[in-house]
Structure formats: C-alpha cells, structure tokens
Amino acid sequence: xRSERAAGDGAGMTLRLLSSPEEYRAVEEVQREAWGLGxxxxxxxxxxxxxxxxxxxxxxxxxxxxxVGFTLGFLGREEGRLYHYSxxxxxxxxxQNRSVGFALKVRQRAEALAQGxxxxxxxxxxxQSRNAFFNIHRLGGTPDRYYPRYYGTxxxxxNEGLETDRLRLVWRLKDPRVxxxxxxxxxxxxxxxxxxxxxxxxxxxxxxxxGLRRPAHVRPPEADxxxxxIPPDLHAVRTRDPGVTRRWRDVTREAFLQAFAHxxxxxxxxxxRLGGERRSFYLCSRAERTDGA
Numbered sequence: 001x002r003s004e005r006a007a008g009d010g011a012g013m014t015l016r017l018l019s020s021p022e023e024y025r026a027v028e029e030v031q032r033e034a035w036g037l038g039x040x041x042x043x044x045x046x047x048x049x050x051x052x053x054x055x056x057x058x059x060x061x062x063x064x065x066x067x068v069g070f071t072l073g074f075l076g077r078e079e080g081r082l083y084h085y086s087x088x089x090x091x092x093x094x095x096q097n098r099s100v101g102f103a104l105k106v107r108q109r110a111e112a113l114a115q116g117x118x119x120x121x122x123x124x125x126x127x128q129s130r131n132a133f134f135n136i137h138r139l140g141g142t143p144d145r146y147y148p149r150y151y152g153t154x155x156x157x158x159n160e161g162l163e164t165d166r167l168r169l170v171w172r173l174k175d176p177r178v179x180x181x182x183x184x185x186x187x188x189x190x191x192x193x194x195x196x197x198x199x200x201x202x203x204x205x206x207x208x209x210x211g212l213r214r215p216a217h218v219r220p221p222e223a224d225x226x227x228x229x230i231p232p233d234l235h236a237v238r239t240r241d242p243g244v245t246r247r248w249r250d251v252t253r254e255a256f257l258q259a260f261a262h263x264x265x266x267x268x269x270x271x272x273r274l275g276g277e278r279r280s281f282y283l284c285s286r287a288e289r290t291d292g293a
Contacts, residue, residue, distance in 0.1 A: 013061040013068065013100055015107045017052070023060060024048045026067040034090035043088070048072065057084060057111045061091070061100050068095040071104040076121065084112040086122040105139060106182065109173050118173050123150060123166035126252055127234050129271060129280040135169050136269040136282075140181035143167040143266045143282075146256040162238075162245060165253055192270040196281050199225040202255040210241045213279070215251040221262045221286075228255050228282040232271055263287045 018024065024045035031042035052058040056074035060067045069091035076085035086108065091100045112120055124131045126146070135141045151164040172178060187195070200223035208214040213231065230252060231237045238245050264284045271280045 012098070013063055013103060015059060015061050015103060017111070018048075018058045018060045018070070019052070021045060021049075023067065024058075027058070027060070027070045027072070030067060030070055030090050030092055031088070033092045043072065055115075057108060057115075059104055059107055059111070061095075061104055063095070068092045069100040069104055071108050073108070073120070073122075081119075082117060083119040083121055084108075084115070084117050086120050089122075101134065102138065109171070109182075113173055120171040120173065121168060122171075123147065123168050126165060126167045126256065126282075127162075127230050127248055129230055129232050129234065129269075132167075132230070132269040132280070132282070133271060136266065137186060138181060139171060140175065140178035141169040141171040143169050144260075146253065146260055148253055148257075163249055165249060167256070187268075187270075189272060192268075193272045193274065195225075195268070195283055196227055196270065196272055196274070196279075199223070199227045199283060202226050202228045202259060202284075203251050205229050208241060208244065212237055212241050212244075214241070214244050215248055218251050218254045218258065221255075221259050221264055221284075224286050226259070226264065226284050228252070228259070228284060230280050230282070232278050232280040259284055 018027070027048055028042040028045060048058055051072065051074050054074075056072070058072045059070060061069040069089070071086060071089040073084050073086040076083050089101055089104055089108075091104075109120065112118075122135075124135055126132065126143075136143065145168040147166045147168065149163050150166040200219070202219055202221060204216040204219060205213040206216055213229070215229075231248060234245070234248075237248065263286060265287045266282055266284050268283045269281070270283060271278065273279075
C-alpha cells in the first residue's frame, strides 16, 4: 500500500478507515462545510455506520486530530458485475486545492482492490470544470452515461437553482491509463491545446458582454474527434451572468445525449489557453464499431 501512503504523505494528512461515532459525526460536519448544506441534510452518522460495517468504504483524512476530508461509498452491482460506488467525497474549504481529494481517491482505490473489485463508479456535475478535470484528466476515469435531473431539486449552495444533471464516471482501477495518470503521466499543455484545435466543436460559443462565453447552439456529432466546451468557472457564470447558466445546462445536456447516442466516448478533459483566454473542453472520439460495419 505504498502508493496510497505516499499520496497521504504528499497531502500532509493521515488517512484511515473510520470506526467511531465521533468520527461519523465529524463526517457530517465536513459535509455541511464542503457543500453548504441547507434543507438537504448530510448523510447521518447512523447510515455511515451501516455502510462501513456492511461492505462499504468510509475513509477520513486528518490534519493531526482534525478531520478535513472524507470519501464514502458502498458495494454496487449492475448486470451481475460488482463494483464500488463512491457516493461522495468532500473536503473542508480551507483544505481544498491541497491534494486531499487525490489522496483519498488513491486510498479508496487500494481499499476497493483489496476487496477484490476492479472498478469504482460515481457521478458528478458535467458543468463543474474542476471536478471534470480531476475525475477524468488526473484520475483517468471515463464518463459513459448522462443522467438528466438525476437528483431532482436540491437546495445546497452548489446546486440550488440549477437542474441536477450528472455524468456517470467509471474508474477502471487496473487500466494502464489510470495507473499512468495516477503516476502523474499526463499530456503537456501544448498537447492538450493541439488536441482541441484538431477537433470539431459540439457546442458553438461566443463571448458575451460580461467577458464570459455563452453557448450559441449544438452541432450534430459528425467528425471522428469532437470537443464539448463548458465554462472554466461555473461560479463566475452564476455570479456575473446568471441568465445564461440554465442555457449552459440545456445545451450541454443536448450535446452529451447526442454524442453518447452516436457512440462517442469521452477521452479526456482539458483546460487550456486559446488566444489568451482560459477555456475548458471535454475531448471525445467516435468509438470503434464492433458489428463489422
């Protein structure tokens, strides 16, 4: 378990499986801070305990004696295949951008492998560029399904006023690409920019009055390599150009549903500078046919 210990050491944290009622209560506190929970309360300590004692994995990250982050998941099954479903991973705001989330995912991967599993799945908001970059570019996960309005209406600070569409991500734990990304082997920024320029847009965008990009329309997926643009900072859109936020959700939903229906796969997610402007893209390609056509 050298790699997961190294990840925890790199973040300056201690990682461990949780077991006490006090630790489960601390997870509730981290949930409130990480997501600004209002009417939708945290996963309670009693449910956490049930998950942990029955095949789930609940890990905490500690700065000395203070819990600063956690990841919680349970056993899942689809068509006879078993996997670990990662329900939530949260980090207290002062500790975000300090590799705590990465350390937790690396340790979660080790725990799942120790259970004999080779796959972890979870969902995330496709308009949250930081999550997309972390899940796809840094961890090497692969989105494979788009779920419109997945959770219905939510009232926490991150989701209020926006339909809860989600991408499902599959993390194939023994995939060489995953192992390479975990080792820090990622394309250079120049290579990322080249991949964007050599692909065709699914969503046409233009700069608006606030200096932020606005989606114009969705193009049908036709080229072998395409890209799907989202805002590099959704919070900035919601703050400075709130009227366009729902438009981003609508066009992104349409573009993803069309792409998946036409057998495109998501290869990567990148944030690059084009013409001095910071922009974010899902990079997709047409999956190879297996029916002999």
